[in-house]
Amino acid sequence: MTTSESMQPDDRAPALPRITDQATWQAELDALRKREKAATRELDAIAAQRRRLPMVRMPDYTLEGASGPVRLVDVFEGRHQLIVYSHMWHPGEEYQCGGCTYFTSQFTRLEFLGNYDARFVIVTQGPIDEAVAYRDRVGNRMTWYSTAHSSFGADVGAPPHGGFALNVFLRDGKDVYRTWHTDGRGTEQVSHTFPLIDLLPYGRQEEWQDVPEGWPQGDAYAGWPDSPDIARWYGRA
Secondary structure, X not given: OOHHHHOOOOOOOOOOOOOOOHHHHHHHHHHHHHHHHHHHHHHHHHHHHHHOOOOEEOOOOEEEEOXXXXXXXXXXXXXXXXXXXXXXXXXXXXXXXXXXXXXXXOOOOOHHHHHHOEEEEEEEOOOHHHHHHHHHHOOOOOOEEEOOOOOHHHHOOOOOOOOOEEEEEEEEOOEEEEEEEEOHHHXXXXXXHHHHHHOOOXXXXXXXXXXXXXXXXXXXXXXXXXXXXXXXXXXXX
């Protein structure tokens, strides 16, 4: 049965914006567009400031890949720029952090980064064999590395039993430098999931959002898929 076939005549939306004529709607959209354009210009200015940040030289770390030990400088695979997402890891768990699994599941086509002299990989504190098995279980398409026997994770804001982090690195010959870092909601800027949801009339439907009276709202993260959901949708099984 299709969605349209399952709908009932009295299947009313939980809440509605006010209804107006086309001219009024266009005028209010134009007013909003001014703020959207201002936000875009501010993001451009932030990116310009980011490109002017200083950087910190990194030690010669050795990580573990699916084929064995690999130096951090070699994780670049000849490129000069590297994005690294530190995926939370809980030893012995069948399913790892739902938020990390959900976040990284969206990155399925990354070949375009090669045109920008860049690569995007995942590191985690889990043993490499377990990490690769988990990657396959949830259908992740990125390359994973383990920092189980390296201080790299702790040094870039993602220690054992700690949180997640996003870091960017620059390679100059054999030298590697850390240029940028974020965590928490800072990772949203590289996500397409939240921007899509934020376009919807009801948004994320989470209790912290500023919404009109009567709008559907629930607990924070209530709409997020969990790791078993990602595995069911995208995993090999």
